């Protein structure tokens with residue numbers, strides 16, 4: 376199985392890396408992101424499994440960055456009124 380291009384930076388050739396003893400993950404040469412890692416005690420650990428997990432990501436999974444907090448309704452209005460108060 377061949378790894379798909381990086382879902383984040385489209386690097387076409389992510390490397391299979393043994394990130395820990397007998398734990399494999401795909402590592403992107405472009406943006407440096409590391410693919411999903413199988414549970415450490417999972418007996419299915421293998422480079423092929425790492426590629427499988429890598430290929431399955433993207434689409435419904437998001438990059439491992441901080442989630443954008445939802446704007447609380449009324450926040451902008453509240454800030455605007457505070458600003459208006461301070462300018463008085």
Ligand SMILES: [Zn+2]
Pocket residue numbers: 381382383384385386403404405406407408
């Ligand atoms: Zn990448």
